Amino acid sequence: QKEVEQDPGPLSVPEGAIVSLNCTYSNSAFQYFMWYRQYSRKGPELLMYTYSSGNKEDGRFTAQVDKSSKYISLFIRDSQPSDSATYLCAMASGSRLTFGEGTQLTVNP
Amino acid sequence: EPEVTQTPSHQVTQMGQEVILRCVPISNHLYFYWYRQILGQKVEFLVSFYNNEISEKSEIFDDQFSVERPDGSNFTLKIRSTKLEDSAMYFCASSGLRSNEQFFGPGTRLTVL
Numbered sequence: 022q023k024e025v026e027q028d029p030g031p032l033s034v035p036e037g038a039i040v041s042l043n044c045t046y047s048n049s050a051f052q053y054f055m056w057y058r059q060y061s062r063k064g065p066e067l068l069m070y071t072y073s074s075g076n077k078e079d080g081r082f083t084a085q086v087d088k089s090s091k092y093i094s095l096f097i098r099d100s101q102p103s104d105s106a107t108y109l110c111a112m113a114s115g116s117r118l119t120f121g122e123g124t125q126l127t128v129n130p
Numbered sequence: 131e132p133e134v135t136q137t138p139s140h141q142v143t144q145m146g147q148e149v150i151l152r153c154v155p156i157s158n159h160l161y162f163y164w165y166r167q168i169l170g171q172k173v174e175f176l177v178s179f180y181n182n183e184i185s186e187k188s189e190i191f192d193d194q195f196s197v198e199r200p201d202g203s204n205f206t207l208k209i210r211s212t213k214l215e216d217s218a219m220y221f222c223a224s225s226g227l228r229s230n231e232q233f234f235g236p237g238t239r240l241t242v243l
Binding site for chain 1: 161163165172173174175178185186221225228229230231232235237239
């Protein structure tokens with residue numbers, strides 16, 4: 022079983038849609054959870070960082086963590102064409118990040 | 131806004147040659163990392179560096195790899211004798227007091243011929 026599983030997509034939605042991206046994990050030692058956005062051939066850009074179960078909101082983005090189910094989500098409200106990118110979940114127990122495969126998202130105008 | 135920078139953006143080398151990838155982390159950060167991403171695959175951890183020594187490394191980071199912080203601003207990754215399978219994007223990252231809140235550079239694309 023992979024430590025981190027993420028549906029690779031691709032996911033295609035119309036502009037303005039609510040997007041839900043998800044990851045599951047198997048390693049109970051993971052305590053810190055991140056979402057990164059990666060444009061083609063660019064470095065990952067940190068979007069959200071959280072370490073507790075529950076929701077964290079930042080603008081149009083909401084990160085949700087459920088440690089009991091080992092499940093994390095990223096919601097994007099009012100999605101824009103500029104949100105088109107690959108979204109990576111990442112998790113850590115110490116300083117080493119373990120990434121998911123990434124979900125490729127396209128938001129169509 | 132401070133950011134991690136990396137040079138060069140693209141490096142082409144012959145198999146067996148040594149390469150040095152360079153990074154300038156965010157200036158007040160304490161932890162430094164290298165990751166790699168083979169085309170079409172996930173981002174993989176290579177090594178973390180703190181207080182002038184390696185704090186953790188992955189099974190990928192074998193004797194062919196080394197890291198150094200030669201001065202107060204640069205952080206380098208050296209691959210001693212490159213192999214075809216070292217072709218990948220190499221990302222440098224840095225973090226402050228929260229070691230797992232990591233900020234990534236734009237990457238160096240390494241092509242080994």
